[in-house]
Amino acid sequence: MLIVGGGPAGLAAAIALRMQGADVVVADALKPPIDKACGEGLMPDARQDLAALGVTCEATEGRPFRGIQFKNWTDRTAVAVSADFESGEGIGIRRTVLHARLTDRARDIGVRLRWKTHVAFGNSVALDGAPCTYQYLVGADGQSSRVRIWAGLDRGRLVSKRFGFRRHYRISPMSNYVEVHWCDLGQVYITPVGQQEICVAMVTRYSTVRMQHVIDSIPYLREWLKAKDAVTGERGALTTTRRLRRVVKGNVALIGDASGSVDAVTGEGLAISFRQASLLSRSLQDGSLENYGAEHEKILQIPRRMAYAMLLMDAHSAVRNYAIRTLAHSPNLFRGLLNVHTGNETLPHFLLQNGAVMLKRCVCLSAQKSDPERAST
Numbered sequence: 001m002l003i004v005g006g007g008p009a010g011l012a013a014a015i016a017l018r019m020q021g022a023d024v025v026v027a028d029a030l031k032p033p034i035d036k037a038c039g040e041g042l043m044p045d046a047r048q049d050l051a052a053l054g055v056t057c058e059a060t061e062g063r064p065f066r067g068i069q070f071k072n073w074t075d076r077t078a079v080a081v082s083a084d085f086e087s088g089e090g091i092g093i094r095r096t097v098l099h100a101r102l103t104d105r106a107r108d109i110g111v112r113l114r115w116k117t118h119v120a121f122g123n124s125v126a127l128d129g130a131p132c133t134y135q136y137l138v139g140a141d142g143q144s145s146r147v148r149i150w151a152g153l154d155r156g157r158l159v160s161k162r163f164g165f166r167r168h169y170r171i172s173p174m175s176n177y178v179e180v181h182w183c184d185l186g187q188v189y190i191t192p193v194g195q196q197e198i199c200v201a202m203v204t205r206y207s208t209v210r211m212q213h214v215i216d217s218i219p220y221l222r223e224w225l226k227a228k229d230a231v232t233g234e235r236g237a238l239t240t241t242r243r244l245r246r247v248v249k250g251n252v253a254l255i256g257d258a259s260g261s262v263d264a265v266t267g268e269g270l271a272i273s274f275r276q277a278s279l280l281s282r283s284l285q286d287g288s289l290e291n292y293g294a295e296h297e298k299i300l301q302i303p304r305r306m307a308y309a310m311l312l313m314d315a316h317s318a319v320r321n322y323a324i325r326t327l328a329h330s331p332n333l334f335r336g337l338l339n340v341h342t343g344n345e346t347l348p349h350f351l352l353q354n355g356a357v358m359l360k361r362c363v364c365l366s367a368q369k370s371d372p373e374r375a376s377t
């Protein structure tokens with residue numbers, strides 16, 4: 001089994017496959033611990049999936065959080081709503097620490113790790129110039145996947161492309177939530193990653209906007225996040241929502257961002273990779289990649305819908321204002337959505353329970369906007 005890419009998806013796949021007894025080689029051009037621009041938050045379901053792979057992140061290695069908070073800023077005021085996870089806690093953990101945990105686990109169970117290895121794709125696949133044979137090839141080489149192009153799996157749709165950045169600050173977290181601050185320029189989300197450290201990630205659709213522009217546009221953040229408290233530099237990456245037609249061809253399969261992605265603001269990229277890794281190993285245990293190809297789409301369904309909704313809120317301030325005011329007025333809705341997001345509730349069940357309330361609230365808000373006096377009576 002050759003896995004190209006030793007990021008979270010490649011390592012999770014390697015661990016899952018090795019746990020089923022496969023002989024696995026992971027090749028990555030970089031060497032660990034590999035860092036990447038990331039919000040660094042793992043939801044409770046992602047922690048569980050990791051634990052199933054034998055990777056546990058101790059609370060002391062990061063900082064647990066109890067839920068998600070949205071704050072929508074217009075000028076100096078914000079409308080806020082928060083919800084706790086139904087069960088368990090999430091954890092904010094530095095990307096380098098997570099990578100080290102995954103690498104340790106992979107090495108301990110006998111995955112063969114080839115760091116700083118150049119993978120070339122021609123008539124055959126070569127590792128540092130030496131041809132390599134394999135029974136299966138897994139492309140875990142991120143969103144600009146070379147494996148995807150080489151295997152002819154690149155057909156699909158790029159739904160969105162935005163620009164993401166992150167920086168760490170040595171500051172005590174303000175709350176036990178991942179705070180997502182919404183404004184016209186994009187979203188800033190703050191994840192506690194230590195007793196005295198936070199990860200600040202920013203996502204924007206404007207190529208010329210940088211982190212400090214967005215922080216400065218929100219007075220609360222401008223006053224809280226002082227440049228002198230920054231402990232890492234600004235690291236950037238593209239974030240996309242991409243849908244592929246197929247993720248399997250012959251003996252090649254794609255996983256993680258290489259296999260389609262959702263915008264960073266969903267905070268789901270890592271969780272998706274871990275679920276895909278388990279699915280891949282289960283499918284190969286049954287002797288083929290067919291099931292992986294068929295079931296892969298289901299894993300992305302809910303995160304993709306969440307991404308569409310959040311991208312709509314990003315692009316249209318009126319939609320964002322309506323949505324967050326509606327959620328702030330009915331926090332149970334937000335809790336329900338978080339439950340759907342973390343797999344504790346199905347979307348049809350949520351819509352059945354809350355569709356009428358959502359509609360009523362939207363109608364009410366429209367009425368308030370067109371005739372505030374009448375609506376208040």
Ligand SMILES: Cc1cc2nc3c(=O)[nH]c(=O)nc-3n(C[C@H](O)[C@H](O)[C@H](O)COP(=O)(O)OP(=O)(O)OC[C@H]3O[C@@H](n4cnc5c(N)ncnc54)[C@H](O)[C@@H]3O)c2cc1C
Pocket residue numbers: 004005006007008009010027028029030034036037038039040041042117118119140141142143146163164165166201202203237238239255256257258264265267268269270271273
């Ligand atoms: C700003 C930002 C914030 C985010 N926040 C969150 C968050 O809070 N929570 C969350 O779950 N997700 C978040 N994400 C998404 C998450 O970072 C990705 O989904 C995740 O990194 C995908 O992992 P991966 O292993 O598929 O790809 P990558 O992490 O990109 O790893 C790919 C690996 O492949 C290697 N590689 C590539 N090409 C080759 C080659 N030819 N030969 C050898 N090696 C190669 C690279 O060196 C790299 O190590 C965020 C993303 C961004 C940009």
